[in-house]
Amino acid sequence: MSHDHDHDNELDPFAARVRALETILAQKGLIDPAAIDVIVDTYETKIGPRNGARVVAKAWRDPAYADWLKRDATAAIGSLSYTGRQGEHMQAVFNTQDTHNLVVCTLCSCYPWSVLGLPPVWYKAPPYRSRAVIDPRGVLEEFGLTLPADKKIRVWDSTAELRYLVVPMRPEGTEGWSEERLAELVSRDAMIGTGLAEQPA
Amino acid sequence: MSRREELPPGFDEPVFAEPWQAEAFAMTVALHDKGLFSWSEWAQALSSEVKRPGAAADGHDYYEHWLAALESLLASKGLAAKSDVDAMAEAWERAAHATPHGKPILLENDPQRIR
Numbered sequence: 310m311s312h313d314h315d316h317d318n319e320l321d322p323f324a325a326r327v328r329a330l331e332t333i334l335a336q337k338g339l340i341d342p343a344a345i346d347v348i349v350d351t352y353e354t355k356i357g358p359r360n361g362a363r364v365v366a367k368a369w370r371d372p373a374y375a376d377w378l379k380r381d382a383t384a385a386i387g388s389l390s391y392t393g394r395q396g397e398h399m400q401a402v403f404n405t406q407d408t409h410n411l412v413v414c415t416l417c418s419c420y421p422w423s424v425l426g427l428p429p430v431w432y433k434a435p436p437y438r439s440r441a442v443i444d445p446r447g448v449l450e451e452f453g454l455t456l457p458a459d460k461k462i463r464v465w466d467s468t469a470e471l472r473y474l475v476v477p478m479r480p481e482g483t484e485g486w487s488e489e490r491l492a493e494l495v496s497r498d499a500m501i502g503t504g505l506a507e508q509p510a
Numbered sequence: 511m512s513r514r515e516e517l518p519p520g521f522d523e524p525v526f527a528e529p530w531q532a533e534a535f536a537m538t539v540a541l542h543d544k545g546l547f548s549w550s551e552w553a554q555a556l557s558s559e560v561k562r563p564g565a566a567a568d569g570h571d572y573y574e575h576w577l578a579a580l581e582s583l584l585a586s587k588g589l590a591a592k593s594d595v596d597a598m599a600e601a602w603e604r605a606a607h608a609t610p611h612g613k614p615i616l617l618e619n620d621p622q623r624i625r
Binding site: 319320321322323324325326327328329330331332333334337339340341344345346348349352353397416417418419427430431433434435436468469470 | 526528529530532533534535536537539540541544546549550552553554556557560565566567568569570572573574577580581584589590594595596597598599600601602603606607615617
């Protein structure tokens with residue numbers, strides 16, 4: 310008897326393989342499907358660039374914290390309960406009048422998840438990974454960021470063990486602002502280095 | 511091709527395009543949490559997949575590489591043999607076909623399932 314395929318469900322091959330892995334690993338007691346759901350929910354909704362923006366805003370307001378962030382970013386960020394799950398170390402790189410910092414992972418897609426959430430698609434794509442090192446100025450222009458010719462661009466290549474967070478320069482005219490208000494000026498791209506902090510409206 | 515076309519725009523795209531990508535991602539994190547591999551081992555596995563020629567410039571196939579990396583790492587650790595994954599994936603495909611539209615797909619729906 311032939312099936313009536315009109316009402317059938319289709320699983321695409323990737324979805325089927327993921328389910329297969331999940332089934333096999335659950336049968337072996339290596340994963341708990343409920344824990345998988347929690348991880349997905351966490352990364353989709355709870356961890357994101359707001360974490361990093363809070364780190365940056367705190368560093369702008371609090372010189373002692375900024376100094377700690379410079380010396381030991383892993384601990385300074387961890388003090389806000391943003392800790393990496395992969396045991397990676399964090400380094401904060403500060404933009405200055407002379408130097409702009411840009412982060413890439415040429416190898417794959419290492420990214421400071423604990424402070425920025427999951428990387429955007431372009432960060433993981435071959436053109437950014439290959440060109441950020443060779444032609445950072447050109448890449449930044451494509452992001453709409455044209456830097457003065459005499460400004461140095463320093464490119465940081467992330468690894469599984471060491472991830473970077475760019476601390477953008479604090480915009481003028483934000484003296485006395487609260488941490489919350491300052492954090493709103495800090496975009497994800499500013500913390501990767503493909504953007505700057507927003508100017509106050 | 512202009513440079514602008516080479517760099518994908520993708521500013522506000524969702525983190526995962528499809529649920530299986532989120533599951534593959536979360537499984538990797540969970541298995542690492544369990545200590546089944548180190549994050550360096552994972553980065554190495556992922557790197558060898560994404561650097562294969564033919565990776566899409568717009569990165570849309572990123573999680574396909576991710577899944578391939580996870581499968582090869584689990585196979586090399588003896589945690590999930592490729593033949594077992596193939597067979598189980600086929601069972602899921604059959605179960606999906608046998609499940610009426612709108613109902614959750616359960617492995618129990620596989621007509622060839624040994625009961």
